[in-house]
Amino acid sequence: MHLSTVLSTYIGRQFFVSFGIIFFIFLGLIFLFDTVELLRRAASHENVGLALVLQMSLMKLPFMGQQAFPFAVLFGGMATFWRLTRNSELVVARAAGVSAWQFLFPVLTAAFLLGVIKITALNPLASALLAKFDRLNATYLQGQSNLLTVSPTGLWLRQANEKNQSVIRAASIDIDGADINLKDVTIFVYKGSDRFNQRIDAGTAELEDKFWHLKDAVIHDRENELPRRAAEHWFATDITVDNINDSFAPPETLSFWDLPGFISNLDRAGFSATRHRLYWHTLLAAPLLLCAMVLIAATFTLRHSRVVNVTYVVVGGILTGFVLFFFSDIVFALGIRESIPVVLAAWTPSGISMLLGLAMMFHLEDG
Secondary structure (H helix, E strand, O other), rough: OOHHHHHHHHHHHHHHHHHHHHHHHHHHHHHHHHHHHHHHHHHHOOOOOHHHHHHHHHHHHHHHHHHHHHHHHHHHHHHHHHHHHHOHHHHHHHHOOHHHHHHHHHHHHHHHHHHHHHHHHHHHHHHHHHHHHHHHHHHHHOOOOOOOEOOEEEEEEEEEEOEEEEEEEEEEEEOOOOOEEEEEEEEEEEEOOEEEEEEEEEEEEEEEEEEEEEEEEEEEEEOOOOOOOEEEEEEEEEHHHHHHHHHOOOHHHHOOOOOHHHHHHHHHHHHHHHHHHHHHHHHOHHHHHHHHHHHHHHHHHHHHHHOOOHHHHHHHHHHHHHHHHHEEEEEEEEHHHOOOOHHHHHHHHHHHHHHHHHHHHHHHHHO
């Protein structure tokens, strides 16, 4: 027997409603806790008021909502199947010859569509707002600024002091522990914020203690028409390895559409793009993970058509959600360390969750 379009639409609508209610409850709790935490951190900063704290909390909320998406699908699916079972709607459907796989199909389709919406629409919004949150957080709560930008034209570093600022461009960078080496380097030196003073071109630059050690340098001074050459030149800096590592744009601040280009720029500049590549593949796996959450939700609720055990359903769903969450974190950490391939680390949580859900559903439906 085929599931009618009316019944499919009804079940899908029930799931969307349950998901929406639970998702907005999660968002409310996340916003509350984030606001309290930011207020605690802002207590020691006189220039940070309540309006800025609320603005920062709202900027971070879409990103945190992404993290809550699988849990909202899991509990939304459980609530949907629980309600349909308690109202005997699924019991009647099964008595009429409709299998569990048939009335799971509209919910799986809805979960897959939610996954597509998450990575194509919600993720770009969340990444843009999170980037703004990070800038405000660095400026008002951490007292830091972004020093590094990677673009198709190369690597760009900015350093500044009370009198001057300079911009460093390099074709590539090599980081080996505490050693940093730049190739094909150009340094623009400004007096104040915008008055050009000097340009330095060099074949290589090595970061030493508070100095860039330039080799084969050509120095163009604003006052002198003719450049001067120097086999070695030392240029003062306050940049450290930690500054550079902290200045990378985190993958979470880049949208799904921008990540491939940024990964390509990192590879071209000689940086490791493992974390960004892992995050991009994790986004790709999101629809599969959400479908797995629906299957797991079904296994905790569909079997209770005769015997109702609320505690079992709630505790089982919560424990399953957190086990999968911690398992994903462990696999993600192994992927970042390159202990396992990036693609395997990104797709393993979704794949295992899907296989687990399918196995449980086969056991429930087909014995």
